[in-house]
Structure formats: C-alpha cells, structure tokens
Amino acid sequence: MTYQFRNPNILLAIVAALGLAGCGRPQSDETSAQGGAPSALVTVLSVKPETVVLVDELPGRVTAFRTAEIRPQVGGILEKRLFDQGAEVEAGQALFQINSDIFQADVGSAAAALQRVEAGLVRSQGKFDRAKQLVTSNAISREAYDDAAADVAQAKANVAEAQATLRRKQLDLAFTTVRAPIAGRSGRALVSEGALASVSSTNALATIQQIDRVYVDVRQPASQIDAIREAAQSGHLDDASKVPVTIFAASGKPYPVKGRALFSDISVDPGTGNVTVRVEVPNPDRLLLPGMYVRARMPRGVGHNALLVPQEAVVRDPAGTPQLVIVDDHKRATRRAVALGEIVDRRYIVTSGLQAGEIVVVQGQERAKNGAVVETAPFGAAAAAVTD
Template identity: 45%
Template sequence: MTAITALTACNRSQNNATQAAPTPQVSVLKLHPQPVAVTAELPGRIVAFLEAEVRPQVGGIIQQRLFTEGGEVKAGQPLYQIDPASYRAARDSAEAALQRAQAAIPSAQAKADRNQTLIKQNAISRQDYEEAIDALAQARANVASAKASLDTARIDLDRTTIRAPISGRIDRSTLTPGALVSASQSTALTTIHQIDRVNIDLTQSSANLLNLREAVDPGRIVTTNGSVPVKLKLENGSTYAPEGRLEFGESSVASGTGTYTLRATVPNPRRLLLPGMYVRAIVEEGTVPQAYLLPQRAVSRNTRGEATALLVRSGKVEEVELANAREHGNDWLVTQGLHDGDALIVEGTQQARVGDTVAATEVILDAATGKVRALPAAKPNSAAADAKDPAKTTQQRS
C-alpha cells in the first residue's frame, strides 16, 4: 500500500509538471518577396587594353635609346635611333635618279610633238612617229619609278628612328645601344602597355551558363538588356572602387576545361591594376523579380543534404524544403516553397520541434551585424493617451 501510494503521487506530480510546461518561445522574421539582383563571382586575369611590341623595320646598329624604361610614352614618340648613314645615302641616290629621269622628259616631249606635225605632212614614216610616242611614255614611266624609289628610300630613312606605335607604359629595353638589329626580327626591343583602362578575361563553367539559361527562359531571372556592371575584388581582399562593364562573351567553350571566356573593361586611372594580376569579378547576371532572402543562421540541411527552414504557420512549427536555393552574400536566395508574410524562425529552433505549438515574437535582423533586434515600440496614439489622463482632459475642456 505504501509503494502504491508513492507511485500514485509521482504520477500526479509528473502530470502536473507536464500540464505546467511553458509554451516554447521563438523569434521570427516576417518574409516578403522582393526583386533581388543575381550575381556570380568569377576568377579572371588583368589584360592590357592595348599592347604593342616594338620591333625594327630596317636593319642597322642602334645608336641610342631615347626613352626612360618603365615610364609613360606618347604615340609617335622616338624610342630608338638606328644609324641612318646608309639610308641617307640611298635617299640621295634616289633623288639623283629622279632628276635624271625628269631631265629626259623635255627632249622626248619635243620629239614627239615634232613628229606629230611631220606625220600629218607625210614627211616621216608611221614607225618613226610611234617610236617617238613610245620614248615619251617610257620617259614618263621612268620618272614615276624614280619617285616611287625615292619614297621608299625616305620611308626607310624615317624608320631608322623607331617610334612608339601607341601611348602607354613602356617596359625595359631588351637591347642596348651598339646592338645590331634586323628588319622584322623575332625579338622585340620593348613592349608598351596601355593601362589607363584594362580588360579582364573572366572564365565561367558551361554548367553555370546552362543553369542561367534555364532560369532566364521561364522568367525566373530577368536579364539586363543594357550594360552589365562588374565589380572587382583584388588579391589582398580589398574591393576595387571603379566599376567596370561587361563587353562580350566568347561564342565557344574550351574543350579542355569546359569553360568559356567573358571580357570586361574597367577604368584604371591610378595604374593600380597591372597586366597578369589575378582578380575576382562580381558580375550581375540578372534580377529575380520575386525572391526571398533568408539569413544563413535560419537555414539548415536535412539528412538528404537539402536546404530547409522552420516556419511558424497557424501557431505551429513547419519544416519547408528550399528547392533551388542559392547563396547570395550572407543570405540564401529562395524562390520556391515560401509565401508572403511567412514567419521564419531565427531564434529558438532548439526548443521547438516540427508540429509544436509555439509563441512567436516578431523581430528584425540588422543587415550590417546580423544580430536580431526587437521591433521598435509603436508610438501611442495622442487621443488615446489624453483619454487615459483625466486631469489633462479636464484641463483641455476648461
């Protein structure tokens, strides 16, 4: 009897404890759809906007270098001077040949005019007349040939001064004064890079391209018809301030890597970006018209590895699978399985289980710190406050 009495007392105390257990308290964040820009972070390399290798177009001995290595040069600025003596002599010879050819023109012209008069009088044969006309034509051809030879000699003489083909920053010189160079040699004398703005060659996998196209076709993502902005992250983790623009994408996929190349152009006024530098570019692929942003702290994964979240609907906890969810900064971007006004549990998930009745308190999330903050208190209505204060009401009436 004593044992039965003690057992009955224990059962009553457990029932009382169960009946007195408090309702789990959770903090919820109200979800509302909004347009969200979809971005992709792609690796890339800096490429000079313009690049020119400087090579000689005539052969000879380099007399002097006329630029400062590593400095800025302007298009047309002299860079090297090749010994011009032989080319100057060739020009003078071409000028003399032109004068000799021009000197033969007057006599040939006079003979042709005279024979033209005589042929009308039948004083000379037709053959003599034609020979005089041919001699005049040959003399004029000799003058044209001599002019062309003179132009060639002048061009070769001018090319003894090697000039910058473009403006930009020039590299070191591979040869020094006294070196022998030849026309169109394989070794470049130096290289000029124009880097006041630079190109960025970005690579993206073909699988991501297919996923984007599949999202664009049904309208889940709306692409930008105009220019696409590009932001850069440098090797040290800092963000590059000037914003670039996407120029084009190649029309083929590399068979070896399964990637295709995009090219963007970015301003580089401070010459901070140098060719060959590694960067990561954030490219805006399009906009999701109706999307939900869920903080990462409120999203977990089930045993199948699918992203899930806990919601409070009709006062009870429900688990929702987030199909096709993707990371978006510090949040998850979700387009399926949610409704406007859903209450997402951001605190108290350890105390609440699926199917439990919970007491939800709405909160807001600080976007900068990610911390949960209570909703600001609503300001009391002035009329209601006056009604609660009889003294103030009496004073107003008086």
C-alpha cells in the first residue's frame, strides 16, 4: 500500500524525529561504555584511641547535710516565736522564748544560798587562822585545831556546791531562750505561742536543715559493684572515685553542680538487691531540696585507648551481627564484623574488629557496596552533603 503526503511540512517533521532518535542511541551506549555509574559519596571518620569514663545513670534522693530538731531543754509556756518560718538562721540564733519568771526566781534563790555559804567560809577561815597561831604555843589542843581545819574544808565544799547550783539555775534561765544548734534553713513552726513546751514531749518545736551542701543517696545494684571491683583488679579500668558525679533533675536537665562519692553502704537491701552510695554535692543556690528525686551519673571506671564510633556507623547483617564499613587507602569499602561494648555519649566502644587509625563510614553505608570504590567526605562538616 502506498501513502501520499499532501502536506510537505508533516513529512519533514517525521524525518527529523527519526534522525534524532537514531543519533541519541549510539551516544548513550558510548557513555555507558566509557564511564559507568559515579562513585557513592559517604561521610567517614578516622578512629583514634580515647580515654573514656564509664558511667551508670542511677536514681537517688536528696538528703540534708545536717538536720536538727529544735526541742526545749526546760519546760514552760512559749511566749514568742523569734524567727521567720522558712528563713535562713544562724547557729545560736534565738528561735523561741519560754516564760522565764520562775527560772529568774530560782537564780536569785541560788545566789542568796551562795552568799550564805561564802559567809560561813569567811567565819570558818577566821577561826582556823586563830587556831593556827594558838596551837604553836599550846594554847589550844591539837583536836581543836583539827576541828577548825575541818570546818574550813566543809565551808569550801558548801561554797563549791552553791556555785554549781547557781550555775545550773543560770543555765536553766538561759535555756528559756531556745536557740538554733546549727546554721541552715528553718521549716515551719510546729507549735504556736501559748503552747506548753515540755522536755519529755516527743514533738519538736521546729526543724532546721543545712542544705548549702546536701547528700544524694544513690541506689546501685550490688552486682554492679562486684563487676566494678573485678574490672579494677584486672586492670581494664582505673578507679573512678575521683571523677565528679553529675546530678540530673527528673526531667533530664543537669544541675550546675558536681558531687563526689563518699562511700557505699555495707549492707544490701534484701528486697531490691541494691546498695546505697552516698554522694556529697555542693548546693550554694539551694536548688537541691531534701526529698527531691534526682538521677546521678555515677562513674564506675576510666578506660584508656578505647576506640569509639558513632551509633549511626554500626550496621547489622540479617543475623543481627554488628558490622562497620571500612574504607582502605584505595577508597574501597569493606564490611567487617565487630564486637561492641558499652555506649558512651551516643558512641559505641568497639572491643574487637577495629584498629586505631582506620577509616569508618558513618553515613551512606547503604550506598557503599562491599568492595566498591567510594567518594569520602569528613563526618560532621560534610554530613549535610550526603542524602539518602
């Protein structure tokens, strides 16, 4: 069958299209034969030995550095509260005033009794002095002299007893002003004016807590302490007792203070299997309050020459074995099985399968086929250039 094209423009368009298609096919084949697919771009990191501190993040409770319950040492009616509730108080500051009328009267009575026995001592001393002069001339008997000496000794004892009684009465009078035994922050008053303060009462008048320094009692599994001890004895870890302890709020925000571990308890809680570790923490801004729930990052050892890689550098095979993609000097990628240790600051410690100075692919492992040549860029600075 023969077709006739009446419009020459249509005929020219068809010829041009066929010519372009014919020219494009050989050019594509030539490009494939000459260059092939471009190399994959990956970000890499050179692994260097580091010194790392291994830590455990554990729960703990804040305890006041010192706590004093304010109790009366004499009984009586409370006349005044002399401090602001919740305020800072100094050691020796007056907190409560107990009615002192009875105690002032007792002091006056004891002072009078002292004066009486002191007068008796003066009289006995005078008799003894005269007897001492007379006994040398045999004007009095030796027995009379001995009686005079005994009277002086008795009078001195009476004076000493009266002085002690007066001192005790003065102390009782001083105790009518109840003072703070320590410096710290006062709590609420547990009694009000007009209440009867009793020495035998089990209720305190108030409580003072020193919180410019606090304790954080951290609960640590006893099994972990055994592991730390074994690692230190084997030489794999150095002692971490001098490494500061970081304290975190329940929300995860760190406090701007560092603590130090003091000691661990000598007994294990049979219910939980935990041991309490006490940490002393400076608290100048009073951010940590007694009873608060916090978390402590407890160091348990210092490791040297550790090899660490970012978590995103680790890939796993279908069996779940961790692997790293290593780039050699010829920029050829190779997958290698490794053994991983703990995570420190979102990085794995590689315990075996990796040597210091090797280049590890951090991002773009899916594009780095085993044995393929790759283009590399430093991890971090050029990470934004790598896209999946």
